[in-house]
Amino acid sequence: MLSAACLNGRFGYIVFFIVAMLILTSKELDFLRKKSSSTELSFTSPSQVHIAITACGRALYGKDALLTIKSIIAEMVPSSGLAHLLISIVWDESKVIDEVLVKPLLLHVTKYSYHKFVQIRLVPASELPKELEVPFGKCASQRLFFAENPHFTNEDALIYVDTDVLFLKSPLLLWNIFSCFSPLQKFGMANETNGGTGGYYRKRLSKNHVPCSQGSCKCKNGLRCKRFYGLYGLNSGVALMNLTRIRRSDFQSRIRIAMTSFKFYGDQDVYNHLFAERNDVHVLPCIWNIRSDSRCDFAKNDESLGILHGNRKLFHRLEGSLSVQDFNLQKFDVHHQRIRNMKWDKLGPRCLGCFQNTILKQTNVCQCC
Ligand SMILES: *[C@@H]1O[C@H](CO)[C@@H](O)[C@H](O)[C@H]1NC(C)=O
Numbered sequence: 001m002l003s004a005a006c007l008n009g010r011f012g013y014i015v016f017f018i019v020a021m022l023i024l025t026s027k028e029l030d031f032l033r034k035k036s037s038s039t040e041l042s043f044t045s046p047s048q049v050h051i052a053i054t055a056c057g058r059a060l061y062g063k064d065a066l067l068t069i070k071s072i073i074a075e076m077v078p079s080s081g082l083a084h085l086l087i088s089i090v091w092d093e094s095k096v097i098d099e100v101l102v103k104p105l106l107l108h109v110t111k112y113s114y115h116k117f118v119q120i121r122l123v124p125a126s127e128l129p130k131e132l133e134v135p136f137g138k139c140a141s142q143r144l145f146f147a148e149n150p151h152f153t154n155e156d157a158l159i160y161v162d163t164d165v166l167f168l169k170s171p172l173l174l175w176n177i178f179s180c181f182s183p184l185q186k187f188g189m190a191n192e193t194n195g196g197t198g199g200y201y202r203k204r205l206s207k208n209h210v211p212c213s214q215g216s217c218k219c220k221n222g223l224r225c226k227r228f229y230g231l232y233g234l235n236s237g238v239a240l241m242n243l244t245r246i247r248r249s250d251f252q253s254r255i256r257i258a259m260t261s262f263k264f265y266g267d268q269d270v271y272n273h274l275f276a277e278r279n280d281v282h283v284l285p286c287i288w289n290i291r292s293d294s295r296c297d298f299a300k301n302d303e304s305l306g307i308l309h310g311n312r313k314l315f316h317r318l319e320g321s322l323s324v325q326d327f328n329l330q331k332f333d334v335h336h337q338r339i340r341n342m343k344w345d346k347l348g349p350r351c352l353g354c355f356q357n358t359i360l361k362q363t364n365v366c367q368c369c
Pocket residue numbers: 156157178179242243244245
């Protein structure tokens with residue numbers, strides 16, 4: 001069903017876009033980008049795309065975050081005349097992250113003039129009481145508390161991404177999915193897996209549940225237990241968050257209740273548990289969080305790849321000795337190398353045509369609604 005929000009938010013913008021995109025060549029886009037602030041196009045698109053990323057502890061995580069941000073800026077280039085990009089780096093203020101991430105990033109952004117459409121904001125990680133921390137270090141549970149982080153008080157919404165993701169499409173297209181949310185939806189996340197008989201949640205948590213066709217329906221013997229969303233659970237490595245709606249609800253207090261009642265191993269488990277209790281999540285198309293084991297059916301159409309997520313240190317294993325016979329892994333390897341080798345002075349999208357084609361395809365129907 002087409003919601004009113006969808007029609008208003010999406011169509012006006014999209015219709016303008018088709019017309020614009022049909023007549024724009026890449027050269028013109030370049031020109032458009034240069035005079036970004038004064039074009040009519042920027043008037044019809046969201047004024048800002050906000051992405052938050054966390055970086056704490058080891059140099060490795062800082063380096064990963066730098067690569068993620070490089071891919072974000074590269075893919076933002078074709079949309080840069082249409083929206084401004086804000087990247088918030090939530091970090092531990094350590095010397096090591098400063099050296100490998102913050103300093104080089106600020107240098108590149110200024111030196112090559114990306115600051116004309118990209119703003120980098122540094123946000124100190126909040127101190128959390130012990131009972132609200134999950135294993136895996138200081139950064140791991142930060143995203144659960146963005147809605148109450150004083151540095152985000154003025155922010156309406158953001159997209160959180162893990163540091164092991166690479167963008168292969170414009171963040172503007174992902175941001176657009178906010179306009180597909182129903183009034184009750186506060187988050188957007190993709191399925192943990194798509195099909196098959198297993199999956200992390202079904203294998204691990206199903207012993208606590210009464211079997212049912214929707215996955216985690218009820219806990220055994222009427223007891224309370226950890227649950228997960230839908231048939232396979234959701235992955236929180238890419239998460240759209242409408243902070244305004246989260247703040248207006250009791251979601252943050254429910255996080256505290258859940259975390260003090262159960263011992264969770266990761267923030268993703270907390271989200272899944274809460275979404276199973278109350279469904280306020282919009283399930284993202286799987287192309288926005290492709291993992292080697294997510295069974296996302298993208299192979300048919302390479303242009304549709306949105307975000308590659310190299311979870312379980314996949315990108316590092318690919319740099320090492322992992323052999324890449326597997327078709328899907330080859331894609332991860334190729335794009336990881338491409339983005340690593342891209343020069344900061346020439347950041348650009350994987351393919352400009354992909355941006356235009358997606359816009360054109362999405363105009364036929366408001367698919368995500
Ligand atoms: C978030 O929700 C608020 C309140 O419903 C709404 O006004 C706002 O437009 C939403 N933000 C986005 C990016 O969709």
